[in-house]
Amino acid sequence: xxxxxxxxxxxxxxxxxxxxxxxxxxxxxxxxxxxxxxxxxxxxxxxxxxxxxxxxxxxxxxxxxxxxxxxxxxxxxxxxxxxxxxxxxxxxxxxxxxxxxxxxxxxxxxxxxxxxxxxxxxxxxxxxxxxxxxxxxxxxxxxxxxxx
Amino acid sequence: xxxxxxxxxxxxxxxxxxxxxxxxxxxxxxxxxxxxxxxxxxxxxxxxxxxxxxxxxxxxxxxxxxxxxxxxxxxxxxxxxxxxxxxxxxxxxxxxxxxxxxxxxxxxxxxxxxxxxxxxxxxxxxxxxxxxxxxxxxxxxxxxxxxx
DNA sequence: AGGGTGGGTTGTGTTTTCCAACTCAGTGGC
DNA sequence: GCCACTGAGTTGGAAAACACAACCCACCCT
Numbered sequence: 203x204x205x206x207x208x209x210x211x212x213x214x215x216x217x218x219x220x221x222x223x224x225x226x227x228x229x230x231x232x233x234x235x236x237x238x239x240x241x242x243x244x245x246x247x248x249x250x251x252x253x254x255x256x257x258x259x260x261x262x263x264x265x266x267x268x269x270x271x272x273x274x275x276x277x278x279x280x281x282x283x284x285x286x287x288x289x290x291x292x293x294x295x296x297x298x299x300x301x302x303x304x305x306x307x308x309x310x311x312x313x314x315x316x317x318x319x320x321x322x323x324x325x326x327x328x329x330x331x332x333x334x335x336x337x338x339x340x341x342x343x344x345x346x347x348x349x350x
Numbered sequence: 351x352x353x354x355x356x357x358x359x360x361x362x363x364x365x366x367x368x369x370x371x372x373x374x375x376x377x378x379x380x381x382x383x384x385x386x387x388x389x390x391x392x393x394x395x396x397x398x399x400x401x402x403x404x405x406x407x408x409x410x411x412x413x414x415x416x417x418x419x420x421x422x423x424x425x426x427x428x429x430x431x432x433x434x435x436x437x438x439x440x441x442x443x444x445x446x447x448x449x450x451x452x453x454x455x456x457x458x459x460x461x462x463x464x465x466x467x468x469x470x471x472x473x474x475x476x477x478x479x480x481x482x483x484x485x486x487x488x489x490x491x492x493x494x495x496x497x498x
Numbered sequence: 499a500g501g502g503t504g505g506g507t508t509g510t511g512t513t514t515t516c517c518a519a520c521t522c523a524g525t526g527g528c
Numbered sequence: 529g530c531c532a533c534t535g536a537g538t539t540g541g542a543a544a545a546c547a548c549a550a551c552c553c554a555c556c557c558t
Contacts, residue, residue, distance in 0.1 A: 204517065206389075209396035211459035213449025214379055214442050222372065224546080231362055234486040236497045240505050246496070248357035250547050255506060276554045278504060286452050291485040292474045293448065294362050296440045298485075301361025304434050311359035311494035317487065318479035326440045329473045331466035332480070337439040337446075338382040339465065346459035348394070349384045352548065372515080388536050398516050403537060424523040426535060 211346035220264045221290060225249040226257050227297075230283065233267060234291050238280040266290065295324045359494035368412050369438060373397040374405050375445075378431065381415060382439050386428040414438065443472045 209215065221227055228247040237243055244254055258281060261267040266287035269279045283291075295314075302310040316322040328335045342349070357363065369375055376395040385394055392402055406429060409415040414435035417427045431439075443462075450458040464470040476483045490497070 203396045204392060204398055206393060207396040208393050210379075210383075210394045212376075212379065213446045213454055213459060215376060215395075216453045217445045217449035218375060222370075222375070224370065227366060227370070228360075228363060231358075231360065231485075235358075235490065236486075241503080242498055244352060245354060245356050246358045247363075248351045248355040250352055250549095251506070252508085252548085253546060273504090273555090276504075278555095288484070288486070289448055289451070292444045293441065295474055295483060295485050296444050297365045298361045300437055300441065301365035303437070305364045306361055310492060311361060312490045312492040313495075314483075314485060314490050315488040316476045316479065316481065316483060318476060318481060320476065320478035322483045322488075323477040324474045324483045325477045326443055326472045327475055328464040328466060328468065329471040330468035331464065333464065333466060335443060335462075335464060335470045335472045336436070337379075337443050337462060338384075338436070340463040340470075342383065342460045342462050344458060344460040347461075350390055389534080398518095399537070400517085400539080401515060421524090421535090424535075426524095 210348065220266065221261070221293075223257065223260075225253060226261060227290075227294065229254070229257055229261060229281075230266070230287060230290050231294055233281060233283045233287070234294065238282065240279075240281075243281070261287070295322070296326065299324050358496065368414065369409070369441075371405065371408075373401060374409060375438075375442065377402070377405055377409065377429075378414070378435060378438050379442055381429055381431045381435070382442065386430065388427075388429075391429070409435070443470070444474065447472050 203209070221230065225247055228249070229243060232243045232246050237246055240251075240254070240258075243249075244251055247254070249257070258267065258269070262269055265284055268282050268284050270282060272278055272280050298312070314322040326335050327333060341347075351357075369378065373395055376397070377391060380391045380394050385391055388399075388402070388406075391397075392399055395402070397405070406415065406417070410417055413432055416430045416432050418430060420426055420428050446460070462470040474483050475481060489495075
């Protein structure tokens with residue numbers, strides 16, 4: 203951190219401290235697809251095995267994933283999302299939507315079917331009024347709200 | 351990339367290639383707060399100056415931010431979100447909500463006031479039916495949809 | 499006995515990132 | 529004129545993160 207830094211207090215930054223390193227969100231993506239085993243996660247993400255091992259440890263330490271033994275002798279584990287981890291799927295969905303729109307406008311690599319029968323097309327809305335929400339639409343308040 | 355890797359085709363991964371490096375999303379956060387100048391972004395994010403310079407170049411090259419000269423002699427620039435960049439604010443909002451819930455349950459560092467008068471509390475919904483959307487609720491289809 | 503799978507760890511490089519210090523062209527004070 | 533300050537970077541050297549093949553161990557199958 204440079205000496206002249208005075209970082210904004212911010213939940214975005216704090217969340218990224220937990221899941222913002224390379225591969226972490228892709229691990230969560232794999233778990234959300236139902237892929238639970240080390241080797242499969244390596245194959246599907248492209249992360250190297252040592253880094254993946256360390257990411258899994260960190261995510262587990264922070265209560266985002268849970269390790270479950272499915273065999274003793276030899277010890278074998280599967281990884282699952284905790285409820286807190288599952289809430290991060292929102293983030294994936296919004297990232298996916300941006301990439302679908304801006305990087306694959308004609309053929310999204312994956313579609314999720316929503317319970318309404320349509321492919322999911324996620325929007326972020328205000329839970330109070332249902333209107334679209336966007337950072338910057340109005341002014342922020344609170345400890346981290348400085349605008350310069 | 352390990353030899354046995356066969357990474358999933360995925361818009362999440364492709365989006366993270368553009369904005370997933372450390373500091374990139376915090377740069378976008380600062381621009382969304384109306385902070386536009388190099389030194390202020392350094393101060394508010396805590397990124398080092400060289401890394402910030404390289405992130406700004408990359409984001410500009412990918413059409414997420416735009417550089418605008420506000421002084422000649424000496425040349426001085428401000429940074430702005432492009433429309434594509436502004437759409438990434440959704441991601442920030444969802445990350446912020448997760449951090450507010452799980453890391454600052456009692457006192458969120460920042461609140462955004464929505465046009466309805468309430469503080470914004472973002473939810474991700476399906477644009478077709480308005481119901482809550484979540485990855486994993488139903489099965490994926492498409493080129494990147496394998497579940498093992 | 500030989501090969502394959504699962505879940506890692508180790509050793510050894512390569513690449514990023516960090517941070518202070520420096521630059522260069524103005525601006526404001528006195 | 530002289531000094532300090534600001535803005536927007538760039539540079540050099542050290543530290544941290546990352547990559548990748550190779551190894552390990554214990555089962556399982558044939």
